[in-house]
Amino acid sequence: MERFEQLAKRLEACCPGLELRRQEPMCGHTSFHIGGPARLMALPTDREQAVCAVRTAAELGVTPFFMGNGSNLLVPDAGVERFVIKTSGMKTCTIEGSTVTAECGITLARLAVQARDAGLTGLEFAHGIPGSLGGAVTMNAGAYDGEMAQVVTGVTCLNADGCVEEVAEFDFAYRHSVFSDGSRMILAARMELAPGDPAAVTARMDELAARRRDKQPLEYPSAGSMFKRPVGHFAAALIDRCGLKGLQVGGAQVSEKHAGFVVNRGGATCADVLTLVEQVRRRVLETTGVELEMEVKLLD
């Protein structure tokens, strides 16, 4: 029996409540709506199931890929021979005083609203980022002068052997954290917020949402900003300067509204996106001398 089937059978035996999907099309799990099947996907709804999935995979020498909302992911068209653990079912959140502790799969939108409803401020910046808490901590997601580094004070994770670890040093940098190497699964994070007026928090969220709607091509599937911000520049401004807005390969297009976004105009493949990205990188390098680096993660 090949090892993914062996893993599936073992998980079915030792963790009967864990939802498993074989050959699961990833286009249904990514905000780009792109991607072929993952060989095996597990969808844990609590910590015990996550521990079982990671430990059993480790016993069989399978390295899992952890995903949240798939809003920063690009998956090859042919699919991936991977064991994907999707965390969106793990979403409990408790609030004590100004401390918020939540499981990895909760969406940032939900988290920000729950914090607001408890009279707390500090997560307004995250409300419009379409990711999960685990993805946001991994990426040190940020917007409008806020980033996860400002609020996260503790993370509970699983190491590669499936043992629980408490982490207090995060090595946060621009779109980077100690979790960026993908070896550990974030189970939950603790955040320290401040007392705030819910009406003022709502007003700030509404203002930021309006700015997003105004500037970003939210009407098309995408994975947000395609490129990291190069030191001293803005990727979108460089791409725009090279006249690349609207450049299209197959169904993938440099957004006409925001040059930093690559959007799926319909039927885009991963190959379309990667070809377009290469064309953009080459033209920007030739014209401006600046090398663009992809922010979106390519699952391989």
Ligand SMILES: Cc1cc2nc3c(=O)[nH]c(=O)nc-3n(C[C@H](O)[C@H](O)[C@H](O)COP(=O)(O)OP(=O)(O)OC[C@H]3O[C@@H](n4cnc5c(N)ncnc54)[C@H](O)[C@@H]3O)c2cc1C
């Ligand atoms: C329209 C749009 C707007 C966006 N705007 C912003 C923005 O303003 N600012 C910003 O920073 N980003 C933005 N993004 C990108 C994206 O939403 C963020 O990077 C987000 O943090 C990704 O979270 P996710 O749950 O979707 O992660 P995924 O895409 O599922 O995964 C991203 C990375 O996190 C890892 N990961 C996810 N969950 C876990 C876990 N539990 N344990 C360990 N590793 C994990 C994955 O392995 C992967 O490396 C935008 C995306 C879109 C589509």
